[in-house]
Amino acid sequence: MIIVMKAGAAKKDRDEVLKRIRELGYRPHVIHGEIRDVIGAVGDERGKTVLQSIESMHGVENVVPILQPYKLASKEVRKEPSVVRISDEVSIGGDRLIIMAGPCSVESEQQIMESALAVKKAGAHILRGGAFKPRTSPYSFQGLEEDGLKLLAKARDLTGLPVVTEVINPETADLVAEYADILQIGARNSQNFALLKKVGQLKRPVLLKRGMSMTIQEFLMSAEYIMSEGNQSVILCERGIRTFETATRNTLDLSAIPVLKEKTHLPVVIDPSHGTGNHHYVAPMCFAAAAAGADGLIVEVHPDPEHASSDGPQSLKPAKFDRMMEKLKLFAEAAGKTL
Incomplete structure (x- = not known):
């Protein structure tokens, strides 16, 4: 259920509604709108009709059932698109196309510093880089771990770029949150519900990647796990799904953009590097x-x-990335955004 407060409702009215929701055994989540607040009441679906009584409380406009299985991520809760604030200069979901760029994994101080300076110069807004790397093979490079996090923090100090890096288990989530501005949940962990709950309890924006065999509804239910723990700063990332096609590493589902825009208020980011697995295809998919x-x-x-050390075939060299960024401006403008 969502409880829609009247425009200009007093704080004391909202607090009474929050208190009543808790008394009925539900968890309230306040979503602040430009004109009015709405409150999502999350809990056991079987007894949700008791929440209808809240409609008679002072300051409440109406109580509306949410039809989708994902509640807080649904557009039924929030009509206008969410904007996730990353730093004073960077927010995702507004009228600017935000570019996150950098190497798949942090390999050395020289490598990450050179990468950070290059993507900054080309116009990127956020530095990406993996310190913890879950790999298909146990013999592949697994990342520099905390040393990698320290190098990312050093690169942020050098360039001013916020940092996004992956969290691979609940045990190291607090450590990663000490260094990162955005916590990334990779495709392999997109239904690791213990990890989703953990990052939902941390005060950091979360970049949630779609699992390689996930439906859109399953993807949004994973976002719901994070949001139900109190973290509303979730960014969805389409990174390609597994199909029968072998010409590309995955099949990049660009149709997910309009579908997600119709179903959720959360911002949507695209990963063409993992989506194609080939540096030749990255720029065209960025434009699309x-x-x-x-x-x-x-x-x-x-x-x-x-x-x-990882994913070299899908990585752009700095010069190619710079050329892509120049051309990308035209496509961003055509979509009503700026870089």
Whole structure:
């Protein structure tokens, strides 16, 4: 259920509603709108009719059942698009196309500093880089872990770029949150519900990647796990799904952009690097994603991809990334956004 407060309702009225929701055994989540607040009441679906009585309380306009299984992520709760604030200068979901760029994994101080300076110069807004790397093979490079986090923080100090990096388990989530501005949940962990709950309890924006075999509804239910723990700063990331096609690493589902825009208020970011697995295809998919209305892109950029520890074939060299950024402005403008 969502409780829609009247325009200009007093804080004391809202507090009484919150108190009553808790008394009825539900968890309230306040979503602040430009004109009025709405309150999501989350809990056991079987007894939700008792919440209808709140409609008679002072300051309440009406109580509306939410039809979708995902409640807080639904547009039924919030009609206008959410804007997730990352820093004083960067927000995702507004009228600017936000670019996250950097190497797949942090390999050395020289590599991450060179990458950070290059993507900053080209116009990127956020630095990406993996310190913890969940890999398909146990023998592959697994990341520098805390040393990698320290290097990302150093790169942020050098460039001023906020940092997004992956969290791979609940045990290290607090550590990653000490260094990162955005916590990334990778495709392999998109239904790791213990991890989703953990990042939902942390005060950091979360970039949630779609699992490689996930439906849109399953994707939004994973977002719901995070939001139901109190963290409303969730960014959805389409990174390609597994199909029968072998010409690309995954099949990048750009139709997910308009579908998600219709179903949720959360911002949508596209990852063309993992979506295609080939640096030749990254720029065209960036242009297409921008034209389709994406709120951001996350792109792998490496100064020496031929010798990268992970995902070299899908990484752009800085010069190619710079050229792509110049052309990307045209597609962003066509979609009503700026870089």
